[in-house]
Amino acid sequence: MADVLATAFAAFAASAHERVFPAEARRRAVDAITDCVGCQLAGSAEPAAEIMLKTMASASEPSAALPSALVGRNAYAGIAEAALYGGTAAHALDYDDTNHPAYAHPSAVIVPAALAVAPLSQASGRDLVSAYIVGLDMFGKLGRAFNTAHYKRGWHATKSFGCLAAALAAGSILRLDTATMETALAIAASSAGGLRGNFGTMTKPLHAGQAAEAGVRAALLARAGFTAARGVLEHRFGYAAVFGTPGADIAHLARPGEPLEILSEYGLALKPYPACGATHPAIEAATQIHAEMAGREIAEIRVGASALSFDPLIYTDPKTALEAKFSMNFCVAAGLLYGEVLLSTFGSNALTDSRLRALLSRMTVVVDDRVADSPEFAAAVAVSFSDGSSVEKLVPLAKGKPSRWFSEAELEAKFDDCAKVMNDPTLSGKLYRKLRSLDGPVSLTEIAAATAFAAARSTAA
Template sequence: MTMAQWLGERIAAFRFEDLPAEALRWARIGIIDTVGVTLAGASEPCARIAHAVASPSLGDALVFGRRERMKPSDAALVNGTAAHALDFDDCSNTLGGHPSAPILPALFALAECSHASGRELVAAYVAGFEAQARLAHAVNFHHYDKGWHPTATLGVFGACAAAARLMRLDAKQTATALSIAASFASGVKANFGTMTKPLHVGHASRNGLIAAQLAREGFTAGDEAFEHRQGFFNVYNGAGHYDADAAMRSWAEPLDIVEPGIAIKQYPCCGSTHPAIDAMLMLVAEHRLTPEQVERVISRTHPRRLQHTNRPHPQSALDAKFSVQYCVARALAQGRVVLSDFEDDAYADPDIQSVMRKVTAEPDPLADQQPDHFGAEVVVELRDGRRVSKRVARAAGRTSANPLPDARIEAKFLDCASHALGRDACERALAALWQVERMADVAAFTAQIEAGLKRD
């Protein structure tokens, strides 16, 4: 049995009724978080440009943040780009990227056009999440280190699997859809810090949906698109650098959305900077630190994370999201890191630039002793000669074992959604999403979102 066939059978057989309570809870949280960051990202330049290129497109799928509808694949492109525009969407240790943003824009577009229920949307979402996680077990972290962006290269399979499940494709059609998606996988880390990174997500969401639609109509694809000598595994990772058996060992035992679970971001920047931000904020709180007291800051993170976050001189707001020096400087200077820190030319603020010059980033010498690669240590040398430090094994909210309180999840949603919706509309949307499985028709929810948009 090929990888595509193995996945196809499990995706097609996936049922809402089989979801454990914890999986449903985490699905609600993933959907809440993704809808919120999509509404916040809808007005970002990358989302506006993607919309301009895709438009006009007549259809029934809502463009989040606009009173406009497009055909599902185009809505998936625009909303997927918006979902990742702020780099504030959820993360996954297994994926080494962002699991929900490639999946949910395609699903919402498809669900509202087919008048699917919330239960159907949830089941498809969890099935897509699990499918991309299984493939991640086969290829990471060599895949990530080589330079692929797993959010896109694996996310396209998540979007495809979810769309196939929502359209009720059978096992054979689903396998074909995944094989088609193997030729759509793309996204290189060289484009981190630019508009192309969120475009990766929109592209993956759209292409996963299209792959499923093509398979439904009888399109054909190779049976061994994953394991063929010129298939996904060998081309993207190379012989000896993947383990296909690892993908097939434990489907849904437990579901990846439950363990290790979704990482909900507290800060609107690259997740690789978050442990250092946490450490710096702890030091600020414990020692009442101010920039004036500080002579030097040393931020130590895993070398894998430092490769794309060692940016002492960010050149744009997007670039600043990947600068651990900038993020740590913000944490020291103001005791928080928020959306406005990455808007316009906030990164160029002279006072922050002055603090940044005190921050040095280097590899963590104890990286190999970490239980995973999401830890950090921050050392602060003070002008009075004291030296204080804090080590964080992983950022708060990074796994289901260390979740954020519901109140913080809700506060993040309301803050993000308020960029597009009025206050009452934000609260109504949040209440509806906490009960997403009770929606009789997802289209009614997107209509509610559209009606709640702020007036221009």
């Protein structure tokens, strides 16, 4: 017996390619997909991606057994493994976008899942945009129903919500009908999981890869006739019972697209910095102060943060790049010292920079009453200088949020930063332009292959 939630979202996804979504929704989806591919390119050079590639069967040319391109690599793999690799690479640097209701990362799951199944379909770039909108809708609405309790219990929703979103996106690309899509959701639900205790390690980005893989595998199994309890989302021993909380309001989940998550106030946020989103307002405040320092020596730093920010930011004295991405102290110190926080900021030089280490010893991070209840990690950074002067900056909302969306120039600048691993600005520019024209009849397989071609040039460089 199917449940209301599964039926509603399955029908929504099954008809995604026929739906007329608002132009602004489609524009934001193209931005998010472009941003995610950039993050995958950059993440492909990270140790997590390197190690994963060693465990996979892959080849330099596509074949029936290994048809799916690995973004950021001159390689092809099996469909499910390509999704696993793609999701892990997309989230490896924590530069990928977020959905605030879920406290998690949707595109790192949805985009790799959809790209991985491209060889099995005749889908277009426009179909990918529609599938993305549908996947994000379920991802965010699960967050609105289950959080903050789900997050506080230790679940990493990138995986626990992402496996369902990935199943919808992959199923939409494969043109599954409503009944088959319901089965795919039920199969994917049994792969939900992801523990926040693994934050700051390679296993955090692995959660994104596992969710993408689970969604793809669920869609493929359902298409082949595999069975599952289609009522498992609302079963007394099912998904909502395990991952939700008693009394959780899931009724609105039966109305997908009302409103569209991608157009909602907190539905999607691009990341201006390659670190945990809870650091972003504080980083922006720090870079603003850097611009006004005029050579003054810092004597003391006080960071006033929201209470919620202390949950993910668990490192005060990070020893690795992954730990530094979850350190308010490191990120603020970097913003003050360098005036910017880029991918290169988390290299070994910064981690051992004596100037940055000195700033860590002068910093206090506390809950600030002005921003304590902020759902957007608002932060204030106050700096006292040795000459007795001081300055404070308060940032209520980070760049990249819906009301502070990236400009075209900002999106391209971030993509270029990510695409430096390609060692070819001309080629990265070509790939960027191809992605910007995604919402049209261009073949999805062609898009996926273009990312592998880019990687081939990178590997040879």
